Structure formats: structure tokens, C-alpha cells
Amino acid sequence: MSSEPTEVHHAEGEHGDTMTRKRIWKVFFILLAITCVEFFIALFMVPNHHMPINIANPVYIVLTLFKAFYIVAFFMHLKFEKIGMVYAILVPILFIVGLILVLTNESHHWITLRM
């Protein structure tokens, strides 16, 4: 138990790329900035009719995916893992994409059923 984790650490050290304190704060400010942009859109752009809501919504989703990338890649350290590990985690996410596609399509039909 004790020898294995240190081996893993060595391997990461050889990689040379890991989370330093400077990088942690950089990622934090990126996340904060993205959230501030979302607030700016929701509190200023949309109520004052600078941006219609059907454009704002996809923008929110794209910004959210950016935030998700920064959390998973840097805070959860996935960017610095072996490429096989990255694929083992990311490829199954396709199932979620599949469910989104199926249910958005399905809910189109529900609209007519409910009317």
C-alpha cells in the first residue's frame, strides 16, 4: 500500500506538468470570470434587450461547458493523466450526449401531445 502511491507520484513528477499554486489561482480566476460573464448576460444584457433569450441560452450552455472543462482538466487533474485514462473517462460521456439527443427529439413530440 505504501510503495505504490509514491511510484505514481514519481511518474507525475517526470511528466513535469502538474498543478502549481500559481496555476490553481489562474484557473480559479478563469472560473470566476466566466461566472461574472454569465451574470452580466443574465442581469444586464437580457433584461435591457441587448441579447434575446434564445441566443443567451446557448451562450450559457457553452460557458458552462468551458467551466466544466477547467474543473475536470485542472482541478480534477485529468489533463495530466495518461491518455488511456483520459479516454476511459471521456468516451462513456458519449452516452450522455446520446440521451440528450434522444430526449430533445422526443420532447418535440411531447409538445404536440400536451397541447
Added chain:
Amino acid sequence: MSATVSQIDELKTTPWSGGRSPFNVEYGKMMMWFFLLSDAFTFSSLLIAYGALRFSAPTWPSPSLVFQSVPGTSIEHGAPLVFVGLMTFILIMSSVTMVLAVEAGHRNSKKEVIWWMIGTIIGGVMFLSCQALEWNHLHSEGFWWSAIPNKETLQEFFEKGVPFAQQQMTSHQFANLFFTITGFHGFHVFSGVIINIIITINVLLGTYEKRGSYLMIEKVGLYWHFVDLVWVFVFTFFYLV
């Protein structure tokens, strides 16, 4: 003959030829990743169900009208996103303290790990308190699982001219989905706080110092960041869209 054998031996040094972990990740950490993947499926199913029901609904309670108060203060109107913005900030901040604890663990600095872990726990408790206030506020308005406010209160949450029958139907769906999804997320935060407390006690007892590695902090860190990750999506789909 001996030359051929040594050639085969050479071939066996690639990551996928066996005898070692091709992912170069410790067992527990990899299992945590796979658990989080399964948890991601659960949360996605809930959020996608929410999306499908909302997408097919003729109308929906407007987030900027439902969440326009700051629970715990006297501000009841005209402050949309302020309270949830605070909650989001608290959770992102506690994610930062968690990753700083992991970083301190890499340097085997026990004292720093303890302080950052305590910071993370405080952040988690603050978030849960905010969520309790939010729930309490919605409950006092009349929302609960399959319960909605009376006709007069309900009208405040919709754009003008939406028929009452539609208001009733979608409010029920909104209430059920909101309490189920934020409740499930809050339960994860609560579990995370408990796990963080246990791990902090272990750090204090010197368990990981004896083990020679603070890898356990990384594993609970993964869980904690995942909770933050889910909140990013819940925040977008309940409060912004």
C-alpha cells in the same frame, strides 16, 4: 535462440503489454473516477429529464421571478441571482481550497493540508446552510414536493397572461424537479463534508504521514470537485436558462 527471447522481453516494456498499470493511476483513485462517471450518468439523467419536461412545457416559472429574493435578509424582490451567485462563489472557493490541500499533500506538508481541508469543510457547511435557507424560503412560499403556492402567489412567478391551468401544471413539475435535483446534489455535498471531516481527522492522527503519501486527499478531492462540477450545471439550468 537466446537472442529471440531477449527480443520478446524487450517488447514487453510497453504500457499495454502487461505487468503494470497502463493508466499509471493508483487503484483507489481509478475506482473513484469510475464511481464519479456512474454518478455523472445519474445526475445527467435527472437534468436531461428536467430539460425534456421543460422543453415540452408551454410555459415555465421564470427563474428571475422565482429566485429574486435573498433568503435570510429582508430583501424579498428585485435581486435575482444574488443569493445563488453567493452560493456558487462559496462552492468554487471550497474547490480551490481543496485543490490547494492536494497540492500541499504533494509536498507532504501536514500543517498546510489540515488548514486547507478545514477551509474546504467550512465552505461545504456554508453552502449547505445557504441551500437550507433557499429551500426554507421556497417552502414558505408554498413550494414543496408536489405542492405549489396559492393562485395569487403563483401569478408572481410567471410572465403576464399565462393561463392558470398551465401555471399549475408546470409549477408542479418545477417544484418536484427543483427539490429532487438540488436535494440530490445537496446530499452529495453533505456526504462530501462528512468524508472531508473523516479524512481531516486521519490527517490530524498522522495516518497519511505514516503511509508516506497524501494520495487519499486526491481521492476525496476528486469527489469534491465533482460536486462542484454538478453545481455548475444545476446553476445554469435552474437559475440562468
